[in-house]
Amino acid sequence: MNKDTLILGALIFGSSGLGAVGKKPVTFTEHIAPIIFNNCTTCHREGEGGPFAFTTYAEVAKRARLIARVTESRYMPPWHAHSADYKFKDERRLTEKQIDLIAQWVKTGASEGDPKKLPALPKFTLGWQLGKPDLVVKMDEAYTVPAEGRDIYRSFVVPLNLPENKWLKAMEFRPGAPSVVHHSLFRYDTTGRARRLDERSETPGFTGMGRQDGRGATSLGGWAVGGTARFLPEGLAYRLPKDSDLVMDMHFHLSGKAEKEVSTVGLYFTDKAPENTFTDIQMPPSFGALSRVDIPAGKKDYTVNDTFTLPIDVEAFGVSAHAHYLGKELKMTATLPEGKTRELIWIKDWDFSWQDQYHYEDFISLPKGTRIDTKVVWDNSAENPNNPSNPPRRVRWGLQSTDEMGSLSLMVKPKRAQEIGSLNTAMRQHARDHSVARALQPEGGLGARIMDAAMRSDRNGDGKISRAEVPRWLNRRFESIDGDGDGQLSKEELQRALSRLGNR
Structure with missing residues (x-):
């Protein structure tokens, strides 16, 4: 050769x-x-x-x-x-x-x-992924999910019969019919209200997803399609009082085949009292319910932004996101007091079928004054392969899978446990402010209607609102709106305030 x-x-x-x-x-x-x-x-x-x-x-x-x-x-x-x-x-x-x-x-x-x-297969954990639970509970009666119809939101009550208060480190959820269970939110109820609502119903569970029995119920986290069970970080735990009932607020997405659901839950306890408390900073609040989501048919990049400034020092340990089929992109960043911006999470290709809680490898220190920014983008165009409507239709916020939601939640613990109240107060105020800000957006003319409502307080007809005339809902912002400090609010001052709030 x-x-x-x-x-x-x-x-x-x-x-x-x-x-x-x-x-x-x-x-x-x-x-x-x-x-x-x-x-x-x-x-x-x-x-x-x-x-x-x-x-x-x-x-x-x-x-x-x-x-x-x-x-x-x-x-x-x-x-x-x-x-x-x-x-x-x-x-x-x-x-x-x-x-x-x-x-x-x-x-x-x-x-x-x-x-x-050929390498050996890994030694996978069989059965419960977190190990043997300390307590296993399940629905005592199957709930029949029909083959067709609208999405179902229903709450189920499971007595825990705890003889004493417990500290809860984790819950592992096992749906009986995975093809129809989209998510389940967990909470406990010590008032008996949820149990009474359940007993009044002819079929297992009751409707309302917590709206009817919300008092006395406290969150224990949740599970969604694609989610992974995890223990809380060291030093953190949920408080679970004795005689609590476990309430599961479940969302069923019908599959075309009738199914019977019997959910099973494993609970993992610890004898060690937590060293700190924790909470979620959800942005926009209430899964976007206060954002007045209203997506025109064909809109490729309908966007809702939100901003929240931390009133205390916190440490973040996890983050999650939620949207429905039109969700496209969700992003959360933290701008530290010295001006550096850090990317907390960026989901560039949202998939309704895969939702999880993402835990950071290490706690992230976020000092007081850090600005948290979020962006949620929806795609309601015909080019979106996940769009359930063909042709696209107008979509608003709602509970159905074909409606929309959108938010990101940052899991944090306060640097000083006694300051958790300040954070919770600030988040409640933020929810109110965000609702007002979104109401002032030009879409749908809400800003104009609010302007009209404000100017109806002008009882003497001089085109301005005096301190004596200002309505209660506007009173708290009087000084910030009164740009020239003359003690009266003009139409121009109100319009400037609406513009500032609506574009936050």
């Missing part, structure tokens, strides 16, 4: 697309199995949520092309949270090198390789 033949052969085989790591071909046993077993098999195995198993070469090779497509697009493994400044625990993200290896393996025939080099 002459030199030219060798060169030609090298060119042919070197450019033929044969996958290789260095000079070795890419094989399942040596290169692909470690990626799949450690990143995919957690869910893709018997008894877990994946629709098919990835525990053997045959199972993986059967869907090799599909695996290459969904990993290249980063649809799988499902992980949507990004942060340029902080790392999340248990990130389910493949590296570019891992994605390229899978692509090379598929392009070159998805060969098995030497069976002797």
